[in-house]
Amino acid sequence: MKNKVTIKDVARHAGVSMTTVSLILNGKSKRFTERTRQKVFEARDKLNYVPDFNARNLITNAVKTIGVIVPDIGNPFFSTFVKSIEHSAMEENYIPLILSSNANKELELKYLDQLVHRSVNGLIIASPSTGQKEIDSLLKKNHIPYLLIDQNSADGDRVMTDDALGAKLAVDHLIQLGHRKIAMIMAQNPTDNLKRRLQGYKNALASHHIPFDEKLVIPTEMTKLGGVLAAKKLIQTEASAVLTVNDEVALGLYRGLNMAGKKIPADYSVVGYDNIDLDEYLNPPLTSIAQPINDLGFYAFKLLCQRIDQNDGPAQEITLPVKLVVRDSTTKR
Known part of the structure; x- marks a missing residue:
């Protein structure tokens, strides 16, 4: 995967300064000619550039963000999974943005689009609604690293159980x-x-x-x-x-x-x-x-961080073990 397109790339492609690109894309373009504005918009569209809104609020890139999409945060499995990610993210100075799609594909696609436009550093997707088509059009196109939790059949890094x-x-x-x-x-x-x-x-x-x-x-x-x-x-x-x-x-x-x-x-x-x-x-x-729900969250975050730091190479897959825990709800026939 290529690196994320930056405002510097747009400026170079359009043959103008980064300040010019920033002013035009932020609606302050009256001082520029129609030809200059057109070159900037054409460069933006050709490179699939998404403005880094986080850069407006963060002086440095010391704090990174990841998006986490689950189908139902009310399910105890996913709430525990999310807590594990939050714990790991805190230790690595990441801020996780947790979204529950309620198994609604339309809502999930809206969340994905918004996360892309907010320039998250990566995504953990634990919902079956997101397929290869959405990943190709929203994530790969914008060079955003992602990781799938076992129920998704698309390409990409994956953590699963047997x-x-x-x-x-x-x-x-x-x-x-x-x-x-x-x-x-x-x-x-x-x-x-x-x-x-x-x-x-x-x-x-x-x-x-x-x-x-x-x-x-x-x-x-x-x-x-x-x-x-x-x-x-x-x-x-x-x-x-x-x-x-x-x-x-x-x-x-x-x-x-x-x-x-x-x-x-x-x-x-x-x-x-x-x-x-x-x-x-x-x-x-x-x-x-x-x-191993906590391990699922830990390894999901770990793999995603590796992909954020080095966004190339073959997809990785981790399969974690399961075990039977016998209690009192079963008995001899």
Whole structure:
């Protein structure tokens, strides 16, 4: 990747001084001829120059900013992830700009555009809405370094966890407890990392010679309400155990099963995914697949800083381990 286009580049291309470029682009162009103004605007457009608004407020470049976009800051997984980035950024004298898109692609694109125009030094994107098209048109064009968190399929540096293994560990655990009818509550529109969890679920069944039953895969929203609604569908199956696509859904499933008069784990053994802090405070405490959320934030920030300092070279990918944390929401069949 090339370095970010500066006002000096625009001035050189237009054959004028940096002061002239600054005055014209900031609306103070009356003193200049139409030809001079046109040369500056043409140079700006050709070079895809974005004014560095931060430079107006910062005397030096001692403080840098990064943008962080997550789909839902209210999800405990992402709030913990963001806290980890904030901690790492503070130590390196960076200011993180945290934005939650609420899974709204239009809002997310607006955020991306605004972050570009505010000349952030880099971006961490943990939302599936941003694809290769948006990255090419908004980020690569303006030479802004970025990093993706496992659910995005575009090119670029990436930090991820072993989703397939995580789901397999969960299902293996339930099978070892004697369960054979195991449901999975899945996202309605799964991203790449969630598809890998579904594949891990299938792999575990196959390794134990248990046929895959599509009716046991229950699609729902990745929210607590989605978990409540999924409980009704789960009860209509023959399943005695269930893996949820994340802990947020598991929280809702607890409520949905309780409303239906069902008990965990007596009626259903439940395994979540993420191992958020709330899991051990549920009744019963939730068995879950632990993702190293703090490490995800740490390595995401570390890789992005490396890319900011040296914005070239091949894309890097870090895959972090997962583990099963057994609590009281699972029991023998």
